[in-house]
Amino acid sequence: MPDPTATVTEVAGRRLRLTHLDRVLYPGTGFTKAALLHYYTRVAPAMLRQLAGRPASFLRLPEGVDGQRFWAKRVPPGSPDWVPRLAVTHRTETMPQVVVDDLPTLLWAANLGCLEFHVPQWRTDPATHDRLIIDLDPGEGTGLLECCVVALTARHLLAEDGLTAFPKTTGSKGLHLSVPLQPAPAEAAGEYARALARRLRRALPELVVDQMAKELRPGRVFVDWSQNNSAKTTVAAYSLRARPAPAVSAPLGWPELAAARRPEDLVFTPDAVAQRLAADGDPHAGLADPGLAGRLPV
Template sequence: MPTERTVVQVDGRRLSLSHLEKPLYPASGFTKAAVLSYYEQVAPVMLPHLQGRPASFVRCPGGVEGERFWAKRVPPGAPGWISELEVELRTGPARQVVVADLATLIWAANLDTIEFHVPQWRDAPELHDRLIVDLDPGEGADMLHCCAAALAVRTVLAEDGLGTWAKTSGSKGLHLTVPLIPAPAVAVNAYAKRLAQRLKAAYPQLIVSRMGKDLRRDRVLLDWSQNASAKTTVAAYSLRAFAEPTVSTPVSWEEIADCGDPEELSFTADEVPDRLGRLGDLQAPLLDPSAARRLPG
């Protein structure tokens, strides 16, 4: 039986969309058409955070309950107008997609891409323009523990002259992003490790800096290793490939400080567009060059 396709024009680019009624989130009936519609709605705020960064895709051709795989290389048959960047992967040099415009975003989502991940650098992996603080709760901990940890991290970063902006991971954790005047990747990673160790020493009942499962029980892992050039973090406004269509959503420090229930900081694709209409992009300051600071020595 031939695949049913719908041909559309997106910013002057011709795209052939397929299987629009396929339920990518079977538990909620959230279809591929709904995924495409969501990404079209959030594109104005999502795309600036993707600019210049090679994207890694989590593709779920059978939906979130089926097989999934990471896609880093530009796939065969990609349109010639897709922006690309050559990067060095563990398997050797490769071309990766840069999601530079709405047409590329919709093209990628039509490949059953649920999640979009990007590194903390633009154009060249040797220089990072962002520091990421990945707060991941261990067994027995939850979003409330992450909120307490985030406030502690914010205080220490402020002491070092650095500002930070927060978003949910779309799961149980939080991501804090620090805009930097581009700094050597080695220096950023080393600072992130020192930061994690300082916070672990100051808050031993709340924060750990090592991966061990037993160490993480009832505590929050500050995963400093996410600042390695080869690592990526889910992008702001990306959907997550969980049972429900949750979103990695920017949040305010007031929301973090006032959070009394983990569900207060869990947002789905149905909620985020209205939230954007009310609050705008809470991570917009990351795009302002004047917000970037020099990495402490």
């Protein structure tokens, strides 16, 4: 059946057919597909800096958060020729993946029901990382405020090693710290992340756990160093999350993270994130600055 809400538009010289614009993607709030596309248009200048050059993985929910969801890595059949792509070798095959380098590609993907955008810590070569991710995952009985304590300590330890960290919410329960690197071997990045997790456990023994066992996590923040594995991806800054309400993985400034007194202080709607970006700029702009890329300690 033809979609009566479909519209054909041109974005940066690319023709896009946008469909089902009145579809409610988040039934709890009435947030529609049109609102999704509008949000990603507003934050695109900052979000594209975090996506550019990296093969994307999409969490697709064409019918919204209450419908079927599935991961998509391979370029979908029938994709426009102009969609950038990169051949990525996985364990058993090499497949083309989308590289979200521009606004038309971002909106094309969102129109397919891609609510979440995830990228790895490398660009073209999985063996060479240019970003470190510190994933702070709160266990039962802990939350965002406990993650803030760990994040501030991690910032200090990273700075001792000449590394600069940029915090963001996950859009769920925890925090991510993104660290720009001079290109480094994947193994070295992973080893450093694991060593940092151990240092955090020693610094905050009553709060931090660095082992995978779930029975160790209640009352602790798990520092998930394994997120630096080349096969893994992390939700991109400014991406929406597929949760009951449309929360965002929102970049933060260190002062507001340090000043947070309630978990609600660090939970942001899409509109709030877009307004923050327009008023204050992008707290993660420095991630794309080559001058801030640090060298891993030997």
